[in-house]
Amino acid sequence: MAGKPVVVNFIGHAPSARQVDNLYFAFSLDEAAGLAVELAAQKAQSPREASNPPLAFATGQKYLRGLFSGGTLAYEAQYILQSYLPCVYANAPLNKEYRLANSLVSQAHTIVDLGEDEFTVGRLHPMLDNELRIRRLMQEASDPETAVIMLDVVLGYGAHPDPASELAPAISKARAQAEQAGRYLGVVAGVTGTDEGPRDMSAQMQKLESAGARVETSNEAMVRYAGRLLQALDSAASPPPAASVMPVDLAVLQRPLAAINVGLESFAANLMAQGAQAIQVDWRPPAGGNEKLMAIMQRMKK
16 A cells, blocks of 8 residues: 555545545545546656655654744644644644743754744844754754754745755754764755745755755645654654464354444344344434534533
8 A cells, every 4th residue: 555545535524634645535525536536647656755764863863853934834844743743842832732841942843933033033034044043953963862853945035045055054064963973863854935936946955955955845745754754763663562363263253143233223134134133222422413512511411
């Protein structure tokens, strides 16, 4: 199944995301069918997207650190990472429970919006001035628990005229610093811009790639790549326990079948028609399945 697109339609449930890796979520049966035909007609996934990221990290490296220049992309990153990581701390979190105790110090997986007022009072916005972000980049690179660093690079009017000229040398230095300490530092950059914009997007990407960064052309692609990388790293660090193989007594399979059916009565009827014992439980969801009424009833019970 690796790399193959899968279309999912949970009838009656609105998906929280349109796509998670190779899973595509549809709102209706018609949309699911149309999406399946569209995906089948597309070319096979490129090796760059389908390949599993290399795992060259040292023991103890396990956390993601995202250093963003603005809130919109930082918020989107947090939303997407919900599909990959158990929790992400931030100075401007989606979930207030995961607010950083100190915005200057990361904890576990962290997304920092350096465009927040706490960082910009009395200084230029990080889309114009890379100094603060470069300083934080070096700080995160020195943390032995940091595995991957994400950076958004926004091109266009009102942004730094050549951000890669400052970020690329810093990335090279941070990766070299980690290497000298016996660690591998993954750096992923998401470049937001167009070829027709005021900045040479291709040249910016080339500078970042030459510094050793993985470069994506969208924030979502960057975040999903980092999420997959951290998931793979977590799996490698904590392999699941080997399943114990229990012998199967084939005599058990020859015994008469007995079932308790909850839901559609026809399921129990089919079993009984084949000589099996079955009990039908006439169960219906509270309030006819109306979630709003169920919530009201639950509060009344309390």
